[in-house]
Amino acid sequence: xxxxxxxxxxxxxxxxxxxxxxxxxxxxxxxxxxxxxxxxxxxxxxxxxxxxxxxxxxxxxxxxxxxxxxxxxxxxxxxxxxxxxxxxxxxxxxxxxxxxxxxxxxxxxxxxxxxxxxxxxxxxxxxxxxxxxxxxxxxxxxxxxxxxxxxxxxxxxxxxxxxxxxxxxxxxxxxxxxxxxxxxxxxxxxxxxxxxxxxxxxxxxxxxxxxxxxxxxxxxxxxxxxxxxxxxxxxxxxxxxxxxxxxxxxxxxxxxxxxxxxxxxxxxxxxxxxxxxxxxxxxxxxxxxxxxxxxxxxxxxxxxxxxxxxxxxxxxxxxxxxxxxxxxxxxxxxxxxxxxxxxxxxxxxxxxxxxxxxxxxxxxxxxxxxxxxxxxxxxxxxxxxxxxxxxxxxxxxxxxxxxxxxxxxxxxxxxxxxxxxxxxxxxxxxxxxxxxxxxxxxxxxxxxxxxxxxxxxxxxxxxxxxxxxxxxxxxxxxxxxxxxxxxxxxxxxxxxxxxxxxxxxxxxxxxxxxxxxxxxxxxxxxxxxxxxxxxxxxxxxxxxxxxxxxxxxxxxxxxxxxxxxxxxxxxxxxxxxxxxxxxxxxxxxxxxxxxxxxxxxxxxxxxxxxxxxxxxxxxxxxxxxxxxxxxxxxxxxxxxxxxx
RNA sequence: GCCUUUUUAGCUCAGUUGGUAGAGCAGCUCAUUCGUAAUGAGCAGGUCGCGGGUUCGAAUCCCGUGAAAGGCUCCA
Numbered sequence: 001x002x003x004x005x006x007x008x009x010x011x012x013x014x015x016x017x018x019x020x021x022x023x024x025x026x027x028x029x030x031x032x033x034x035x036x037x038x039x040x041x042x043x044x045x046x047x048x049x050x051x052x053x054x055x056x057x058x059x060x061x062x063x064x065x066x067x068x069x070x071x072x073x074x075x076x077x078x079x080x081x082x083x084x085x086x087x088x089x090x091x092x093x094x095x096x097x098x099x100x101x102x103x104x105x106x107x108x109x110x111x112x113x114x115x116x117x118x119x120x121x122x123x124x125x126x127x128x129x130x131x132x133x134x135x136x137x138x139x140x141x142x143x144x145x146x147x148x149x150x151x152x153x154x155x156x157x158x159x160x161x162x163x164x165x166x167x168x169x170x171x172x173x174x175x176x177x178x179x180x181x182x183x184x185x186x187x188x189x190x191x192x193x194x195x196x197x198x199x200x201x202x203x204x205x206x207x208x209x210x211x212x213x214x215x216x217x218x219x220x221x222x223x224x225x226x227x228x229x230x231x232x233x234x235x236x237x238x239x240x241x242x243x244x245x246x247x248x249x250x251x252x253x254x255x256x257x258x259x260x261x262x263x264x265x266x267x268x269x270x271x272x273x274x275x276x277x278x279x280x281x282x283x284x285x286x287x288x289x290x291x292x293x294x295x296x297x298x299x300x301x302x303x304x305x306x307x308x309x310x311x312x313x314x315x316x317x318x319x320x321x322x323x324x325x326x327x328x329x330x331x332x333x334x335x336x337x338x339x340x341x342x343x344x345x346x347x348x349x350x351x352x353x354x355x356x357x358x359x360x361x362x363x364x365x366x367x368x369x370x371x372x373x374x375x376x377x378x379x380x381x382x383x384x385x386x387x388x389x390x391x392x393x394x395x396x397x398x399x400x401x402x403x404x405x406x407x408x409x410x411x412x413x414x415x416x417x418x419x420x421x422x423x424x425x426x427x428x429x430x431x432x433x434x435x436x437x438x439x440x441x442x443x444x445x446x447x448x449x450x451x452x453x454x455x456x457x458x459x460x461x462x463x464x465x466x467x468x469x470x471x472x473x474x475x476x477x478x479x480x481x482x483x484x485x486x487x488x489x490x491x492x493x494x495x496x497x498x499x500x501x502x503x504x505x506x507x508x509x510x511x512x513x514x515x516x517x518x519x520x521x522x523x524x525x526x527x528x529x530x531x532x533x534x535x536x537x538x539x540x541x542x543x544x545x546x547x548x549x550x551x552x553x554x555x556x557x558x559x560x561x562x563x564x565x566x567x568x569x570x571x572x573x574x575x576x577x578x579x580x581x582x583x584x585x586x587x588x589x590x591x592x593x594x595x596x597x598x599x600x601x602x603x604x605x606x607x608x609x610x611x612x613x614x615x616x617x618x619x620x621x622x623x624x625x626x627x628x629x630x631x632x633x634x635x636x637x638x639x640x641x642x643x644x
Numbered sequence: 645g646c647c648u649u650u651u652u653a654g655c656u657c658a659g660u661u662g663g664u665a666g667a668g669c670a671g672c673u674c675a676u677u678c679g680u681a682a683u684g685a686g687c688a689g690g691u692c693g694c695g696g697g698u699u700c701g702a703a704u705c706c707c708g709u710g711a712a713a714g715g716c717u718c719c720a
Contacts, residue, residue, distance in 0.1 A: 214647090255711090368719070582676085584678055
């Protein structure tokens with residue numbers, strides 16, 4: 001007999017060799033039917049795998065991440081089986097589960113598969129699923145494994161096996177398909193009830209662009225048809241919030257082929273939104289002791305040779321601008337820091353001057369690969385809400401903490417709740433990629449980790465994600481369909497002060513090197529606004545939205561009164577305009593509702609007589625008639641509450 | 645940059661097997677002067693992304709190229 005410990009701490013005895021599925025059955029048949037995966041001593045286990053020693057066990061149902069992972073991973077095997085039947089001789093790469101669903105990388109050789117073929121594959125998968133195929137696990141030696149896949153012609157699998165250790169290799173078989181796999185898997189395929197293959201894409205083998213590009217098929221499966229339908233509806237809804245779609249509909253920004261890809265054009269409404277965001281941050285920064293600076297959009301090549309950016313990115317950037325003067329070269333600035341370093345160098349600094357915080361909404365230009373451009377989230381010309389803090393080493397942590405405070409204040413004011421904080425450190429395997437001394441890197445990494453802890457941030461640590469000159473703390477936010485984007489960033493840099501030979505005079509009259517912090521709480525205005533659009537679905541907070549109210553005269557007879565109301569509101573700094581088109585009130589309401597105008601103010605005979613407006617709130621409806629003064633009071637009250 | 649797909653009026657989209665373009669909305673004009681999500685009529689609007697080719701004839705077929713979308717790689 002062995003002792004099994006459950007998550008609630010209770011212990012039961014079972015016979016040696018019992019399986020997690022049998023344990024679930026012993027508790028209740030209902031549980032056994034719902035359970036999809038299990039973990040034994042914190043290792044995810046097949047439900048039918050024998051448990052041979054005293055263990056603690058957890059049973060996972062659909063709502064548990066582990067169960068979903070197992071479900072989708074098994075689904076990728078099911079898809080592979082279907083593909084192998086439909087396209088014999090194809091070669092397989094890898095086929096993991098992902099956040100939602102799964103994919104499999106496949107080498108179709110000379111053959112091609114198109115989106116139109118996916119329906120066929122889906123049907124085959126459902127057909128195979130109904131066969132109730134079991135997933136059988138088999139331990140196998142490295143030699144045997146190599147033999148098996150070599151015979152099958154699966155060169156990618158052989159490559160994977162070569163990197164594995166003998167004794168740790170397992171195969172899983174479902175139906176006619178056998179795969180190299182660590183598991184775990186479902187008991188059988190019959191629980192897979194709904195299948196949707198979502199897209200086909202290319203993906204380099206092992207993520208290396210020098211390797212062959214395989215065909216990646218993405219899919220998602222569910223244990224119920226209704227769950228798939230729900231997911232598809234969710235995707236449709238998410239598309240409606242896409243900032244590219246809303247940006248067009250709400251007339252915030254546009255692109256022009258003639259201006260060039262990745263170079264957004266801000267329309268009047270978008271420009272107002274952006275200006276208001278800038279004003280908001282400027283005010284916050286002023287209270288934190290930042291000093292505004294302004295620098296040009298280009299700089300001599302020499303500047304970037306000094307900073308080290310030329311060596312790192314020179315070839316992959318916009319190429320130098322030449323002048324009539326032979327040999328003279330300027331570069332579009334890809335970042336603001338070198339300029340700010342030169343501002344620091346403008347005069348000698350005492351230790352008493354520090355920290356110095358230079359802030360600039362600096363527009364920069366980066367030659368992003370064409371395939372990378374994406375709406376406003378990845379562009380070639382964008383404006384960073386940049387600042388560089390020059391401080392003494394002993395001030396570093398405090399300064400870092402203050403920046404975190406600013407970021408958190410912004411997120412709170414704009415109601416961003418779902419963000420993650422990511423600490424990006426050096427790749428310890430590949431230190432060559434980075435510039436700067438080991439000692440400085442360690443100090444900087446330490447400072448970031450400590451500051452994040454002190455601020456109580458929940459962080460993830462990513463090795464190898466640091467910038468080439470220093471580690472960073474990034475705030476990541478998801479877009480409408482779950483893609484992660486980096487917004488705010490805080491980076492410690494010991495390198496640029498060195499390269500620009502920055503110094504300050506200490507109390508002992510000796511010269512010291514300041515530490516530099518790069519920081520951008522929004523990240524870039526473009527990307528931040530993109531994410532803000534998707535989070536709000538275009539319904540921006542009242543203080544921020546370009547048009548707070550639109551006055552709708554019932555007919556031309558009330559245009560004069562509408563104008564009077566508009567002027568009055570503008571005098572109170574309320575952004576109101578008049579829709580005096582010769583259209584029915586119904587149409588004007590509909591269109592302004594769709595433009596997400598927070599307040600529609602309807603004025604007609606009654607309103608003119610009582611010097612008031614009838615308020616209609618976006619998405620809510622008629623809220624009745626109030627005096628103009630009362631409306632102003634209410635709206636201001638609401639705006640003030642948004643800053644608490 | 646790579647793979648796949650898309651590209652027709654300002655916007656959203658039709659366009660059958662190749663026979664030189666069509667709707668709704670927006671715009672303009674006129675009528676209407678309206679009480680909480682689309683008033684009616686008329687007019688105008690397109691070298692079918694761009695450049696070649698095949699053909700008597702190309703939005704449609706072929707080649708090249710731009711841009712966009714979904715991924716991959718990249719992201720100072």
